[in-house]
Amino acid sequence: MSSKKLGKLEFTEYEFFIIETTGSVAAGLIVSGIILAILGYNPLRGLSLLLFGGIRNPDYLLSRATFIMMTGLAFAIPMYAGLFNINGEGEMYIGGLTALLVAIYTGNGFLAILMGGFAGAVLGLIISVLRVYRGVNEVVTAIMLNMAIYYMIIYLITAKLYDPVAPHESLKVPASARFGLLKLGVFRIHIIFPLALIFIAFSYYILYFTKLGYEIRVSGLSPASAKYAGIDPNKAMINSMILGGFFAGVGGALNVIGFMYYMDSMLTSMHGMGFDGIGVALMGRNNPIGIVLASIFFSMLILGSQRMQLLMRVPKELADALSGVIIIAFSLPYAYRMLISYLRTRRMIKVGAEHHS
Amino acid sequence: MPEEKTAIEMSNITKIYPDGVVALRNVDLIVKKGEIHGLLGENGAGKTTLMRILYGEIKPSKGTIKIFGKKVRFRGPWDAIKEGIGMVYQHFSLIPPFTVLENLVLSLSSIAKVNVNEVKEKAKNIIESIGLNVPLNVRVEMLDVGVQQRVEILKVLMRDAKILILDEPTSVLTPTEVNEFLEMLRKLKKMGITIIFITHKLKEAKSITDSITILRKGRVVDVVETNKVNEIDLAKMMIGRETILKIPEKRSRPEAGSVILKVENLHVRDDKGLLAVKGVSFILREGEILGLAGVQGNGQRELVEAIIGYRPVEKGRVIFMGEDVTGRSPSEIYGKGLAYIPDSRAIGLVLDMDVISNSILTRLKNFLSKGGRIVWDKAQSFSSKIVKDFEVVIDSLKAPVKYLSGGNQQRLLVGREVIWKPKVIIAAEPTHGLDIAATEYIRSLLVELRDRGTAILLVSTDLDEIFQLSDRIAVIYEGEIMATGRPEEFTPEKLGLLMGGVKCQVKS
Numbered sequence: 001m002s003s004k005k006l007g008k009l010e011f012t013e014y015e016f017f018i019i020e021t022t023g024s025v026a027a028g029l030i031v032s033g034i035i036l037a038i039l040g041y042n043p044l045r046g047l048s049l050l051l052f053g054g055i056r057n058p059d060y061l062l063s064r065a066t067f068i069m070m071t072g073l074a075f076a077i078p079m080y081a082g083l084f085n086i087n088g089e090g091e092m093y094i095g096g097l098t099a100l101l102v103a104i105y106t107g108n109g110f111l112a113i114l115m116g117g118f119a120g121a122v123l124g125l126i127i128s129v130l131r132v133y134r135g136v137n138e139v140v141t142a143i144m145l146n147m148a149i150y151y152m153i154i155y156l157i158t159a160k161l162y163d164p165v166a167p168h169e170s171l172k173v174p175a176s177a178r179f180g181l182l183k184l185g186v187f188r189i190h191i192i193f194p195l196a197l198i199f200i201a202f203s204y205y206i207l208y209f210t211k212l213g214y215e216i217r218v219s220g221l222s223p224a225s226a227k228y229a230g231i232d233p234n235k236a237m238i239n240s241m242i243l244g245g246f247f248a249g250v251g252g253a254l255n256v257i258g259f260m261y262y263m264d265s266m267l268t269s270m271h272g273m274g275f276d277g278i279g280v281a282l283m284g285r286n287n288p289i290g291i292v293l294a295s296i297f298f299s300m301l302i303l304g305s306q307r308m309q310l311l312m313r314v315p316k317e318l319a320d321a322l323s324g325v326i327i328i329a330f331s332l333p334y335a336y337r338m339l340i341s342y343l344r345t346r347r348m349i350k351v352g353a354e355h356h357s
Numbered sequence: 358m359p360e361e362k363t364a365i366e367m368s369n370i371t372k373i374y375p376d377g378v379v380a381l382r383n384v385d386l387i388v389k390k391g392e393i394h395g396l397l398g399e400n401g402a403g404k405t406t407l408m409r410i411l412y413g414e415i416k417p418s419k420g421t422i423k424i425f426g427k428k429v430r431f432r433g434p435w436d437a438i439k440e441g442i443g444m445v446y447q448h449f450s451l452i453p454p455f456t457v458l459e460n461l462v463l464s465l466s467s468i469a470k471v472n473v474n475e476v477k478e479k480a481k482n483i484i485e486s487i488g489l490n491v492p493l494n495v496r497v498e499m500l501d502v503g504v505q506q507r508v509e510i511l512k513v514l515m516r517d518a519k520i521l522i523l524d525e526p527t528s529v530l531t532p533t534e535v536n537e538f539l540e541m542l543r544k545l546k547k548m549g550i551t552i553i554f555i556t557h558k559l560k561e562a563k564s565i566t567d568s569i570t571i572l573r574k575g576r577v578v579d580v581v582e583t584n585k586v587n588e589i590d591l592a593k594m595m596i597g598r599e600t601i602l603k604i605p606e607k608r609s610r611p612e613a614g615s616v617i618l619k620v621e622n623l624h625v626r627d628d629k630g631l632l633a634v635k636g637v638s639f640i641l642r643e644g645e646i647l648g649l650a651g652v653q654g655n656g657q658r659e660l661v662e663a664i665i666g667y668r669p670v671e672k673g674r675v676i677f678m679g680e681d682v683t684g685r686s687p688s689e690i691y692g693k694g695l696a697y698i699p700d701s702r703a704i705g706l707v708l709d710m711d712v713i714s715n716s717i718l719t720r721l722k723n724f725l726s727k728g729g730r731i732v733w734d735k736a737q738s739f740s741s742k743i744v745k746d747f748e749v750v751i752d753s754l755k756a757p758v759k760y761l762s763g764g765n766q767q768r769l770l771v772g773r774e775v776i777w778k779p780k781v782i783i784a785a786e787p788t789h790g791l792d793i794a795a796t797e798y799i800r801s802l803l804v805e806l807r808d809r810g811t812a813i814l815l816v817s818t819d820l821d822e823i824f825q826l827s828d829r830i831a832v833i834y835e836g837e838i839m840a841t842g843r844p845e846e847f848t849p850e851k852l853g854l855l856m857g858g859v860k861c862q863v864k865s
Contacts, residue, residue, distance in 0.1 A: 209731050210730060211721060211729060214721060214731060217710070217714075218707050221707050221708075221710060222704070222708065229687070230686055
């Protein structure tokens with residue numbers, strides 16, 4: 001079944017995927033355009049802003065994508081083991097905070113990033129151990145931890161770590177620990193983006209080239225097969241959450257060490273990115289490379305919709321809704337396939353029943 | 358209105374699951390009012406599915422149901438309950454920390470407004486009238502399984518059920534409890550309650566029922582009046598061997614080699630914590646096939662899982678090549694040269710993974726480099742060797758194995774385990790669901806391996822297979838070995854009786 005037919009033409013699965021994706025995004029754009037036209041906005045201008053508004057500043061686009069790339073991994077890897085990690089948000093905060101502290105005390109940026117990842121991993125460990133050995137649903141734990149961590153960090157920043165000069169900001173990352181810009185001809189990008197790509201490659205390697213990754217994937221796809229093969233699915237779950245937490249923590253650390261250089265008292269520079277990661281992981285079909293593309297696309301839409309609000313006075317709600325339409329259109333092929341397989345079984349039931357009466 | 362004599366009339370019931378599995382095909386079931394009707398069949402015959410349809414829990418793909426002459430269409434169990442149907446499952450649906458009374462109140466409050474005192478009065482009345490020995494103010498978790506079952510029945514009676522469905526009710530009971538239980542059913546019958554008794558145990562079916570519908574592979578084989586048949590007839594119908602088997606002339610050398618696997622007095626618990634294997638002992642020699650015959654769910658799976666180290670051993674030992682391997686991990690035991698082909702391809706293979714990834718499942722260690730990296734090149738050449746040697750028909754090594762036919766999946770699975778030349782192979786239902794060609798292929802492969810000196814434990818519910826392949830046969834029932842012997846010593850009838858738990862009344 002590695003090829004698919006479309007009318008008389010035959011495509012490989014890969015080509016089919018491209019066609020499908022392009023087609024569904026186009027459909028999403030058309031629907032968005034119609035909505036804009038009905039509401040009296042210029043659809044062409046709106047759509048071009050939505051799609052390309054974000055590209056005006058490639059550096060900002062990629063930096064923004066960097067963080068949701070990492071939280072995307074944080075959702076995707078536990079998903080391989082069959083867990084639903086929505087703690088990316090909290091793991092990211094704690095990773096950022098840890099990185100900030102390590103950077104302030106040691107002045108070493110690399111160490112700060114690793115320790116940020118480590119802090120996220122610990123959080124993942126706690127959640128998964130509760131799930132595996134105590135039967136506590138990981139989603140519930142994650143929701144509670146997200147809130148607890150959010151307020152704890154706000155408290156720490158406003159009461160203990162604030163910068164006397166700008167009290168709504170934390171102490172700054174010392175210059176020695178900062179990651180700056182990378183010059184590529186006329187372009188400049190923050191170094192954290194290529195750094196994140198290295199982490200993506202690392203995650204890909206773990207998932208597909210190590211025993212650890214193999215065990216995680218087998219456990220998620222078929223826990224019974226895992227046990228039969230002598231793999232402990234519980235351990236695989238814990239490992240996946242540790243890994244996921246690590247990457248989210250790194251995401252937070254990259255935000256602090258390589259982009260903001262401080263944390264603000266409302267965490268606005270990270271807020272919601274843990275949840276964006278879920279969407280990105282789903283859109284990228286949990287594949288690390290897919291996550292890279294999805295996170296850039298996702299950021300493009302977010303920035304584009306901001307641009308649309310700014311230049312066309314489109315209300316925020318409408319701009320968000322249009323991004324939503326495009327993302328839904330993107331996922332329509334899945335829904336379509338599910339419908340088809342449902343109809344097929346219905347038909348089979350009919351045929352089967354008639355055949356034997 | 359004339360008195361209706363038929364309690365249940367299910368006609369032409371067909372159930373096909375979305376994945377295409379046909380659970381029931383044009384099944385008719387007629388149960389007379391006030392009788393105990395047996396529903397006999399092996400596991401997977403469709404008994405429980407049929408009853409869950411009657412209870413409104415699943416919808417049939419086709420067919421009609423009449424209760425006391427009235428045509429019904431259930432949207433869910435609540436509709437069935439309103440028509441006076443009650444069902445007691447194998448797994449109880451009681452809330453352990455609640456008292457019996459609290460459980461009763463809870464179950465009744467889902468269909469009507471109730472008050473505790475009324476419930477208590479009613480329960481007391483029912484308990485007295487049938488002599489049901491149930492304490493009302495004790496927490497359910499403190500009660501024995503047998504008593505819990507009576508609570509379940511009480512729960513159904515409290516709803517004024519006219520029809521009681523019991524799914525393998527005796528499977529959780531001890532022999533003395535079984536007798537008490539059957540006695541209670543007779544009392545219920547006297548009260549005019551119609552009972553459907555699902556079982557695969559011949560003796561119980563024979564002793565308690567008035568008539569029996571026999572199901573096999575989703576079809577009705579026959580409907581009989583219990584006093585007109587004996588257990589042998591029932592066994593034959595249940596197992597489905599009208600034809601007399603040809604035992605192949607090619608028997609193995611009479612003297613097999615030395616003992617390679619020895620299981621001593623093994624006790625194993627199932628997932629529910631019940632003792633599923635109760636003191637099983639056997640030996641397996643090099644170059645022989647030992648066929649373990651039995652109806653599914655009699656402890657075979659637990660036994661095998663304990664041998665390979667997947668399930669903890671309660672008591673007893675497993676000795677492999679002279680070494681005590683009890684409690685070792687599966688990977689360790691596989692590494693020593695024991696291979697296990699599980700009874701489900703969905704367990705033996707990861708269906709969503711490709712052929713290459715599947716070929717390294719049980720022996721991942723052999724494909725790791727020194728740095729711990731999976732050497733996919735090695736895995737790929739290994740999988741293409743399996744594909745070639747075992748004639749697996751595939752599009753691509755990178756296609757998920759769920760796209761392979763059952764036969765090709767099984768070739769891949771068996772090939773993967775066999776290619777390492779294991780000393781012992783445990784094969785559970787190795788030809789389940791395969792077409793004739795694939796079945797023949799797998800069977801002749803097993804015989805070939807046997808001839809080369811491999812010891813094989815063949816766990817099968819298929820008697821053809823057992824007779825065709827085994828050098829020795831052991832029969833398992835309720836976690837105990839009923840008999841062991843050479844195939845010539847068994848007739849299909851005798852084997853059927855042993856599998857149904859009837860100790861030899863037949864001369865051997």
